[in-house]
Amino acid sequence: MLSACSNPKPPPPPVVVTRVNPGQPSESPPFGAEVVVNSSIAKATVVSINSLDYEIVLRRSDGRLAKCKARAGIKDFRNIKAGDEVTIAVGEERALALGKTPLPDSSPNSDRVHVRLPEATVALADTVETVTFNSRILRIDQGNRMVTLQMADGSMKSVQTTPTVNLANFSPGDAVSVRITEVVVLIVDAAK
Numbered sequence: 001m002l003s004a005c006s007n008p009k010p011p012p013p014p015v016v017v018t019r020v021n022p023g024q025p026s027e028s029p030p031f032g033a034e035v036v037v038n039s040s041i042a043k044a045t046v047v048s049i050n051s052l053d054y055e056i057v058l059r060r061s062d063g064r065l066a067k068c069k070a071r072a073g074i075k076d077f078r079n080i081k082a083g084d085e086v087t088i089a090v091g092e093e094r095a096l097a098l099g100k101t102p103l104p105d106s107s108p109n110s111d112r113v114h115v116r117l118p119e120a121t122v123a124l125a126d127t128v129e130t131v132t133f134n135s136r137i138l139r140i141d142q143g144n145r146m147v148t149l150q151m152a153d154g155s156m157k158s159v160q161t162t163p164t165v166n167l168a169n170f171s172p173g174d175a176v177s178v179r180i181t182e183v184v185v186l187i188v189d190a191a192k
Helices: none
Strands: 015-017 034-037 039-050 055-060 065-070 085-091 094-099 112-116 121-141 146-150 156-161 175-189
Touching (some): 039 175, 055 121, 055 175, 065 175, 085 121
Parallel strands (some): 034 112
Antiparallel strands (some): 015 112, 039 085, 065 121, 085 175, 094 175, 121 146
């Protein structure tokens, strides 16, 4: 006689809403699909702080700059100053759009990106970085919504697509225009 036992599924990590499109505030109405992405933790260095505009510029470990805007309700950056090393959560890249013709500019009604952050942290500021480029599709994994692309320099890049991208419209070998997004969130321990 066989019997089965099951363990309760652990609760998912907390989800923090991030700014969803360049220029669109986090508190905008929820249009389009909503995508939850995992994050990885990294370090960055504070380059500058503009207290009047509630902006902070961070230099990531790869040298790229991230210009973050304070989240709703954040009035200061908790004694953070230029030159400080800070912790950031970097959301997984997602393909927001895929097209066989050049893509139009981002729409305020496109996907909302939510990022899972470590427990006991507070998000102070965030930014969404989008990049549009041309490539060729090498493989499509419908089940996992993954597309492997051949970049202009010959390298390969795999990226997960959002639910608004209909992968049935594409085949390996198609030349496509791709818009990807990456979210950067400045976080601190909640106790600070």
